Amino acid sequence: MILPSYLLALKQDFLSATTSEYIGQLRLRIPADELQSLLTALKQRYEFDMLIDITCVDYLNYRGATDRFGLVYVLLGTESNERLIVRTYLNEPDLTVPSAVPLWESANWLEREVFDMFGIRFAGHPDLRRILLPPEFASFPLRKDYPLQGRGERHNFPVLTRESA
Amino acid sequence: MPLAPSELSPPQVDEAGLAEQDYLWTLNFGPQHPATHTTLRIVLKLDGERVVDAVPDIGYLHSGFEKIGEHLDYNQYVTVTDRMNYISPMANNVAWHHAVEALLGIEITPRCKYIRTIIAELARISDHLLCNGAVGLDVGAFTFFLYGFYQREVIYDIFEALCGARFTNSYTRTGGLMYDMTPLVIEKTRTFLRAFPKTLDDMERLLGRNRIFIDRTKGVGVLSKQEAISRGCTGPIARASGVTRDLRKDSPYLAYADLEFNVPCATEGDCYSRYLVRMAEIRESLKIVEQALENLPSGPVNVGVDERVALPDKKQVYQTIEGTITHFELVMLSRGFTVPNDEMYAAIEAPNGELGFYLAGDGSDRAYRARCRPPSFIHFATFPHLIRGHTLSDIVAVLGSLNIIAAELDR
Numbered sequence: 104m105i106l107p108s109y110l111l112a113l114k115q116d117f118l119s120a121t122t123s124e125y126i127g128q129l130r131l132r133i134p135a136d137e138l139q140s141l142l143t144a145l146k147q148r149y150e151f152d153m154l155i156d157i158t159c160v161d162y163l164n165y166r167g168a169t170d171r172f173g174l175v176y177v178l179l180g181t182e183s184n185e186r187l188i189v190r191t192y193l194n195e196p197d198l199t200v201p202s203a204v205p206l207w208e209s210a211n212w213l214e215r216e217v218f219d220m221f222g223i224r225f226a227g228h229p230d231l232r233r234i235l236l237p238p239e240f241a242s243f244p245l246r247k248d249y250p251l252q253g254r255g256e257r258h259n260f261p262v263l264t265r266e267s268a
Numbered sequence: 269m270p271l272a273p274s275e276l277s278p279p280q281v282d283e284a285g286l287a288e289q290d291y292l293w294t295l296n297f298g299p300q301h302p303a304t305h306t307t308l309r310i311v312l313k314l315d316g317e318r319v320v321d322a323v324p325d326i327g328y329l330h331s332g333f334e335k336i337g338e339h340l341d342y343n344q345y346v347t348v349t350d351r352m353n354y355i356s357p358m359a360n361n362v363a364w365h366h367a368v369e370a371l372l373g374i375e376i377t378p379r380c381k382y383i384r385t386i387i388a389e390l391a392r393i394s395d396h397l398l399c400n401g402a403v404g405l406d407v408g409a410f411t412f413f414l415y416g417f418y419q420r421e422v423i424y425d426i427f428e429a430l431c432g433a434r435f436t437n438s439y440t441r442t443g444g445l446m447y448d449m450t451p452l453v454i455e456k457t458r459t460f461l462r463a464f465p466k467t468l469d470d471m472e473r474l475l476g477r478n479r480i481f482i483d484r485t486k487g488v489g490v491l492s493k494q495e496a497i498s499r500g501c502t503g504p505i506a507r508a509s510g511v512t513r514d515l516r517k518d519s520p521y522l523a524y525a526d527l528e529f530n531v532p533c534a535t536e537g538d539c540y541s542r543y544l545v546r547m548a549e550i551r552e553s554l555k556i557v558e559q560a561l562e563n564l565p566s567g568p569v570n571v572g573v574d575e576r577v578a579l580p581d582k583k584q585v586y587q588t589i590e591g592t593i594t595h596f597e598l599v600m601l602s603r604g605f606t607v608p609n610d611e612m613y614a615a616i617e618a619p620n621g622e623l624g625f626y627l628a629g630d631g632s633d634r635a636y637r638a639r640c641r642p643p644s645f646i647h648f649a650t651f652p653h654l655i656r657g658h659t660l661s662d663i664v665a666v667l668g669s670l671n672i673i674a675a676e677l678d679r
Contacts, residue, residue, distance in 0.1 A: 125610045126373050152497050156613070158639040160628050165636060166609065175626060177613050177641070181497055181511060184518050188613060209500025212649040220334075235327035235678055244335060251339050 107185070109149045117141055130188045135174075138191050139201040142176065146206045151178040151187060154207035157214060159221045163247035170194055172223060176203070193223065202228040220245035292320055297663065299328050305402060306674030310651070310663070317659045322652045329678040337638025341604060342368045342442050345638065350436035352640065353676040355398050356391035357437050358427065359618045365440040366521060367625035370614035372607060374443050374575055378523075378565040383449050385523040386457070386560045387430070387439065388616070389553040393464075394423045395619030395671070396504075396546040396553075403543060403668035404475055407484040412474050419467055426456045442605070443578035444570030454561060461558050465551075472547060485539035489654040489666035492537060499653070500646045503621025505670060508545045509537035515617035522616075527559045539669040577605045604633030611637075620644060620671055644670075644677040 106114075106122060110129065114120055120141065121132045133141050145151040155177040162168035170192035178187045193200065202225035203210035214225045215234040222243040225231060233240060242249055298309040307328040313321040333352065337345050342365075349364045350357040362384050369376060376384075401416030424434040430453045431439045431446050439446050475481050491501065496509040506513060514531040516524040532548035534541035570578035573594040584591030597603045607629035615624030621643030630636035647670045654666050 125608075125612060126370065128612060130611075154500055155502075155615075155622065156624065156626065156639070156641040158626050158637075158641075160611070160637045160639075165628075165630055175611075175613075177624070177626070181513055186519075207500065208495070208498040209646055209649065212645060216645075233327075235330040237327070244332065249335075251335060 109185070110187075113141075113144065113149065116144065128188065129186075130190055132190050132192075135191045135193055135200055138174075138189075141189065142203055142206055145178060145187070145189070150180045150183055151185070153179040153181050154203065154209050154213070155179050155186075157203070157210060157217055159217045159223060159245075161221060161245065161247045172198065172221060174200060174217070174223065198222060199224045199226050201226050202231075204228055219243070222246070291315070295660075305668075306672065306677075308648070308672065308674050308677065312660070312663075314660065317661075319655050319658055319660060319663070322655050322663075324648060324651055326648065326674070327678055329674045331679070333679040334638055334640065337635055337640075339634065341633045342607075342635065345635070346440060347436065347438045349640075350438055351675055352642065352679060353395075353618065353620060353623075353644070353673045354435070355671075355673055356395035356619045357435065358387045358391035358439060359395070359616070360623065361437060361440040362388045362391075362522075363616045363618055363623045364625060365442055366616050367612065367614040367627050368442050371610070371612040371627045371629050372442070372577065372605070374571060374577060376443060376571060377568055379448075379567045380444055380569045381523045382560045382564050383445060383569065384440065385527070386449075386557050386564075387427075388522070389556045389560075390423050390426060390457075392553045392619040393550050393557075394420045396550050399619075399668070399671040400475075400543055400546050402671075403485070403539065403665060404481065406664035406668045407481060409475055409478065409481055412471060415467060415471050415474070419464060422460050422464070426453060426460060429453045429456055441570070441578060443575055444568075448569045449564070454564075457557065457561055461554060461561075465554065468547075468550060468554075475543075476547070482540060484662075485543060485665050485669070486536075488539045488658060488662045489669065490536070490538045491650065491654060493535075495650070495653065496537065499650045501621065501650065502646070503617065503619070503643055504542060504545045504549060505621065505647055507531065507533045508542040510535040515615060515622060523560060524556075526563070527556050529553075529556050539665050542669040607631055607633060613641075615641065618643060620673070620676075621647065640679060642676045642679060644673050648672050648677055 110122060117133065117137060119134050119137060123130050158175045160173040162171060162173060172193040174191050174193060176189040178189060202214060212234060214228055215231060217223050218225065218231055219233045219235055220243060232238065293314040295312040295314055297312055299307045309325040311323045311325060312319055333348055336348055346361050346364055349360040352360050397416035397420050401413040404412035427437055428434045431437050491509045493510040496506045496511050510533060512533050517531055529552045532545050532552065534545050573580050573584060573590045576594055576597060579598055580591040580594050585595045598605065609629060609631055611628045613624055613626045615622045623643055624641035626639035627635050628637040651670065655663055
C-alpha cells in the first residue's frame with residue numbers, strides 16, 4: 104500500500120491514527136477523542152472541503168468486533184479529487200462525539216439522522232432532534248438489538264372493538 | 269420488557285426572540301400539497317408574503333429501507349432501491365450493484381458495462397424531463413410538462429421491452445443483468461434518439477426564453493459555490509453553482525472513460541441555471557447513449573462461473589460440472605456467494621447527484637449494513653438557506669429545481 108503524501112504528513116501529527124486499504128479505498132482510523140482535531144486538520148490543511156456522508160455501523164453481532172459502534176465520515180476534496188474515509192469507534196455508555204457542523208454545513212442533517220437511527224450524540228450540534236422518526240419514538244431502530252418487525256410502537260396501538268367503534 | 273424512552277432534549281425556546289417576531293405568520297406547507305409533489309412538510313414563518321424562515325419536517329415516507337437492506341440478500345435488495353428515487357429507478361439499480369460489486373471486487377463484462385451506461389443515461393434523461401417539467405408546471409407552464417411526460421413514456425416503453433417492467437425495473441443483478449439487450453430494444457432506443465432531439469428543441473423554445481418563466485426563476489434560490497461545497501451538494505445543483513465536478517469524469521466508472529461527452533456547468537446558482545444545466549445534460553446524455561449503442565461490445569452480460577455470483581445459463585448448468593456446482597451453490601439457502609469481512613463506499617453520478625452506498629459485508633450473502641447516501645436528503649437540507657428572503661410563491665420554484673423525491677429523502 105503506497106500512501107499519498109498528505110496522509111504521510113497527517114500521520115506525523117496524529118500518531119494514533121492507523122490506515123488501512125480495501126480495493127483502493129483508503130481508510131483512516133482515529134480514537135474518538137482526537138476526531139475533532141483530525142477533521143479540523145483535514146478540512147483546513149488538507150483541503151477536504153466536502154463532507155459526503157456520515158454514517159454508523161452497529162457491530163453488535165459482527166464476528167471479531169471489539170467495539171460496538173463505528174462512525175464513518177466520507178470526505179472529498181473537490182479540487183484534489185481525493186477521497187478519504189475516517190472511522191472512529193465508540194462504546195456504550197459514552198456515545199458522544201464532537202459535532203462536525205462548524206466544519207461542514209452538510210453535517211447538520213447527517214448527524215441528526217445518525218442520532219435518530221443509532222442514538223449517537225453530537226456535542227455542539229445546533230439542533231439535535233430526531234429527523235425521520237417522530238420525536239416520541241422510544242428506540243433507535245438501526246441498532247442490531249432492534250428487530251426488523253417493530254417493537255414497542257405496534258403494541259401501543261389502541262384496540263378497537265366492535266362496540267367501541 | 270418496557271422500553272425506556274430516549275432522553276430527548278426539549279426544543280430550545282427563545283422567549284425574547286418569539287416576542288420580537290410576534291407579527292410573523294406561521295404557515296404549514298404540506299404534507300399534502302399539490303406543489304410539494306411528494307409528501308413533505310415545511311413550517312414557514314411569513315412576514316406578509318416574504319419567507320423569514322422555513323423549517324422542513326421530513327420522515328412521512330420513512331419505511332426503513334436501510335433496515336430492510338440488512339435482511340434481504342444482495343440480489344433481493346435491488347427491488348427496494350427501485351422505490352428510493354422512483355423517477356429514475358434504473359440509476360438506483362446501477363448504483364446498488366456498483367457498490368455490491370465494489371465490495372466483492374468483481375469486474376463486470378464490457379457488454380454489461382455498456383448496457384448499464386445506456387440505461388443509466390436513459391434514466392437521467394427521464395429524471396431531468398420530469399424535474400424540469402415539474403418546475404415548469406409549478407410556475408405555470410403546463411404544456412412543457414406534457415411534452416416532457418410524453419417522452420418519459422417512450423423511455424418507459426424502452427425499459428418495458430428491456431426487462432418487462434416499466435416503473436420498478438430491478439434490472440441489474442450482482443455481476444450482470446437480468447436479461448441481455450435484444451434487437452427490439454436497440455431499435456426502440458434508436459427511434460427515440462432520432463425523434464427526441466426535435467422535441468427537446470421544441471421544449472427549449474417553449475421555456476428557455478419565456479418571459480414569465482425567467483422572471484419566476486432567475487435570481488431565485490441562489491446557491492453560491494462556497495455554500496454548495498460546504499453543504500455537500502452534488503450533481504446538477506452543484507454544477508449550476510460552479511462546482512465543476514462529475515463522478516463520470518472524476519472517477520470514471522462503467523464505460524464512461526471510453527465515451528465522449530461534456531459536463532455542462534453554470535455559475536449563477538439560481539433556479540434558472542439549474543434548469544439550463546439539466547436541459548444541457550439531457551443533450552449530453554443523448555450523445556452518450558448514441559455512442560454506447562453504436563459501440564456495444566458483444567459477448568456475455570454476466571460474469572463467468574468462476575466468480576460464483578451470477579447464475580449460469582441452463583446450457584452450462586446441464587452440460588458442465590462447474591455450471592452445476594455454481595448453480596447449486598447460489599440457489600441453496602445456506603450457501604450464496606462469499607462476501608469479504610470488509611466495508612466499502614461506492615457511488616455513481618445519479619441524475620440527482622452522488623448516489624452512494626456504504627456496505628459492510630460480514631461473510632454472509634446479506635449486507636451487514638446497507639447505508640444509502642441519498643442526494644435528495646443532502647439537497648433538501650439547503651432549502652431553508654435558499655428560500656430565506658424570497659416570497660411564498662418562490663417556494664415551488666426552488667423546491668422543484670432541487671428535485672426532492674420524498675421516497676429517497678425519507679427512505
